[in-house]
Amino acid sequence: xxxxxxxxxxxxxxxxxxxxxxxxxxxxxxxxxxxxxxxxxxxxxxxxxxxxxxxxxxxxxxxxxxxxxxxxxxxxxxxxxxxxxxxxxxxxxxxxxxxxxxxxxxxxxxxxxxxxxxxxxxxxxxxxxxxxxxxxxxxxxxxxxxxxxxxxxxxxxxxxxxxxxxxxxxxxxxxxxxxxxxxxxxxxxxxxxxxxxxxxxxxxxxxxxxxxxxxxxxxxxxxxxxxxxxxxxxxxxxxxxxxxxxxxxxxxxxxxxxxxxxxxxxxxxxxxxxxxxxxxxxxxxxxxxxxxxxxxxxxxxxxxxxxxxxxxxxxxxxxxxxxxxxxxxxxxxxxxxxxxxxxxxxxxxxxxxxxxxxxxxxxxxxxxxxxxxxxxxxxxxxxxxxxxxxxxxxxxxxxxxxxxxxxxxxxxxxxxxxxxxxxxxxxxxxxxxxxxxxxxxxxxxxxxxxxxxxxxxxxxxxxxxxxxxxxxxxxxxxxxxxxxxxxxxxxxxxxxxxxxxxxxxxxxxxxxxxxxxxxxxxxxxxxxxxxxxxxxxxxxxxxxxxxxxxxxxxxxxxxxxxxxxxxxxxxxxxxxxxxxxxxxxxxxxxxxxxxxxxxxxxxxxxxxxxxxxxxxxxxxxxxxxxxxxxxxxxxxxxxxxxxxxxxxxxxxxxxxxxxxxxxxxxx
Numbered sequence: 001x002x003x004x005x006x007x008x009x010x011x012x013x014x015x016x017x018x019x020x021x022x023x024x025x026x027x028x029x030x031x032x033x034x035x036x037x038x039x040x041x042x043x044x045x046x047x048x049x050x051x052x053x054x055x056x057x058x059x060x061x062x063x064x065x066x067x068x069x070x071x072x073x074x075x076x077x078x079x080x081x082x083x084x085x086x087x088x089x090x091x092x093x094x095x096x097x098x099x100x101x102x103x104x105x106x107x108x109x110x111x112x113x114x115x116x117x118x119x120x121x122x123x124x125x126x127x128x129x130x131x132x133x134x135x136x137x138x139x140x141x142x143x144x145x146x147x148x149x150x151x152x153x154x155x156x157x158x159x160x161x162x163x164x165x166x167x168x169x170x171x172x173x174x175x176x177x178x179x180x181x182x183x184x185x186x187x188x189x190x191x192x193x194x195x196x197x198x199x200x201x202x203x204x205x206x207x208x209x210x211x212x213x214x215x216x217x218x219x220x221x222x223x224x225x226x227x228x229x230x231x232x233x234x235x236x237x238x239x240x241x242x243x244x245x246x247x248x249x250x251x252x253x254x255x256x257x258x259x260x261x262x263x264x265x266x267x268x269x270x271x272x273x274x275x276x277x278x279x280x281x282x283x284x285x286x287x288x289x290x291x292x293x294x295x296x297x298x299x300x301x302x303x304x305x306x307x308x309x310x311x312x313x314x315x316x317x318x319x320x321x322x323x324x325x326x327x328x329x330x331x332x333x334x335x336x337x338x339x340x341x342x343x344x345x346x347x348x349x350x351x352x353x354x355x356x357x358x359x360x361x362x363x364x365x366x367x368x369x370x371x372x373x374x375x376x377x378x379x380x381x382x383x384x385x386x387x388x389x390x391x392x393x394x395x396x397x398x399x400x401x402x403x404x405x406x407x408x409x410x411x412x413x414x415x416x417x418x419x420x421x422x423x424x425x426x427x428x429x430x431x432x433x434x435x436x437x438x439x440x441x442x443x444x445x446x447x448x449x450x451x452x453x454x455x456x457x458x459x460x461x462x463x464x465x466x467x468x469x470x471x472x473x474x475x476x477x478x479x480x481x482x483x484x485x486x487x488x489x490x491x492x493x494x495x496x497x498x499x500x501x502x503x504x505x506x507x508x509x510x511x512x513x514x515x516x517x518x519x520x521x522x523x524x525x526x527x528x529x530x531x532x533x534x535x536x537x538x539x540x541x542x543x544x545x546x547x548x549x550x551x552x553x554x555x556x557x558x559x560x561x562x563x564x565x566x567x568x569x570x571x572x573x574x575x576x577x578x579x580x581x582x583x584x585x586x587x588x589x590x591x592x593x594x595x596x597x598x599x600x601x602x603x604x605x606x607x608x609x610x611x612x613x614x615x616x617x618x619x620x621x622x623x624x625x626x627x628x629x630x631x632x633x634x635x636x637x638x639x640x641x642x643x644x645x646x647x648x649x650x651x652x653x654x655x656x657x658x659x660x661x662x663x664x665x666x667x
Contacts, residue, residue, distance in 0.1 A: 345359060388424050
């Protein structure tokens with residue numbers, strides 16, 4: 001039997017999901033009419049999930065009855081110009097209040113609580129804001145229209161839009177995340193790859209206001225003390241980089257902080273992680289980028305990178321400090337150079353709750369894309385041949401997860417390992433057993449054989465023509481590697497060739513969508529790491545340029561880990577998330593070459609992925625249960641939930657941005 005916590009959870013979910021359309025309409029009109037009472041609050045507002053120590057974390061809608069028709073028309077007109085603009089999706093809940101200990105210009109300068117011109121008349125009096133703002137009280141919807149018009153017309157280049165969104169983030173967090181949550185598909189390429197790569201290259205030059213924490217090698221003795229300088233008592237997700245391999249752009253030192261910030265914004269927008277419970281981090285051990293060290297604007301340590309044990313001492317110190325203060329957080333490693341990425345993951349994965357998106361996230365999304373593509377090809381996964389160009393941490397990560405998935409499907413068929421059908425190349429050609437390489441690479445090395453033609457150092461084109469792979473994956477960061485001859489070889493290898501240039505950013509992609517469809521034709525199945533436009537084909541057909549964006553997986557993974565209290569992240573959890581993602585694509589779409597569900601549905605996707613990840617953690621016995629709103633639910637109780645109930649529980653944990661009603665109370 002489920003415990004009382006689970007029964008209470010079920011009752012809550014049934015009540016929340018059981019409202020009829022009539023009752024919802026009544027609530028909506030009740031809130032709308034209440035909004036007219038501007039003598040008191042001016043607007044019907046509910047709380048932003050509170051900063052720790054300031055009220056209870058809840059969510060609600062912001063509605064103003066006056067002028068609804070006009071604003072609706074304005075939004076519709078905007079949509080006619082910008083088809084991908086999405087109206088805000090608010091969640092209606094009980095009204096609530098947050099108590100703050102600051103007011104006047106101080107609260108206007110606090111991005112957590114600042115509403116700009118949306119402070120109500122009553123709030124302007126309570127918070128000593130009257131006269132400090134223009135007299136007109138606007139709604140969030142008004143503010144969204146103003147921001148989006150600026151985004152659309154006055155900031156027309158990608159970096160300009162990145163700077164605009166960063167500026168908004170620094171002055172009004174709620175408005176920023178509202179816009180991002182409702183436009184995540186169109187804004188992800190701005191706040192993350194590929195635009196964030198350019199922003200990282202210029203990070204010191206563009207720096208205006210600090211965000212996150214910097215763990216410098218010179219501060220190592222103070223790590224345990226300085227971690228308490230972060231104001232939040234609760235942190236769920238930490239994203240950390242050492243800037244050594246930023247998006248294939250090389251060593252950018254401390255300027256990799258832009259990656260950590262952008263990644264965590266996607267955890268919030270796509271996974272519903274509360275923005276007060278995220279922490280972007282840059283570990284600064286120096287840089288080997290001589291250009292940066294000679295740049296007078298560079299903000300990091302002006303020294304060569306620490307290596308070996310000195311390097312590990314710094315990262316060990318960081319991990320100990322972080323988990324000493326927040327023992328149940330999830331740490332995601334981002335853009336660590338190949339020589340250390342896998343070693344760090346292996347060093348910590350059995351001790352701490354850690355995850356490397358470059359290795360594990362890329363692998364899971366690639367697996368999901370391959371599962372969709374293989375479904376379109378027909379045939380069994382265990383019999384497919386896959387050729388991977390790139391034997392770095394990302395390439396090996398993809399190969400390892402794919403081999404595990406193949407082995408799962410081979411159970412009952414002789415127990416094949418999955419390694420035999422995966423081939424790997426690096427800059428020196430096909431990898432065979434004659435090489436001396438790391439053990440995780442040598443698992444995929446092939447035996448030299450004059451009988452079947454396998455030999456050390458075969459070129460990419462030669463290997464394709466020899467083994468005739470079903471899929472070609474690029475994780476080499478070598479732009480243009482998939483030449484016309486390589487693509488012609490893939491065209492001849494199978495009826496529906498799968499080509500996936502997964503390297504980032506765009507300049508490092510092994511080929512483009514246009515190149516693939518122009519050489520291979522309409523039968524090609526394409527996915528990439530960076531975004532490309534769909535390709536118009538003869539006969540009115542479309543070559544779908546799928547983007548294997550890691551955002552499809554890591555926000556849901558994080559939400560799933562937090563929703564069940566998994567103490568570690570396992571390969572089984574990653575595969576479960578990948579299978580879930582592939583299953584969300586209808587068969588008829590897969591047959592047309594569509595490999596992933598629409599990115600505009602990313603929050604719903606994350607809920608599905610989170611529930612599958614949590615279920616797998618429960619199966620493997622690594623879930624420890626959760627405490628939510630001071631109520632503990634054990635892993636045994638979580639295991640009694642149906643899949644639908646598990647999804648609803650994950651969804652209920654997600655944060656939705658909305659302005660809260662603020663009341664001032666001095667400490």
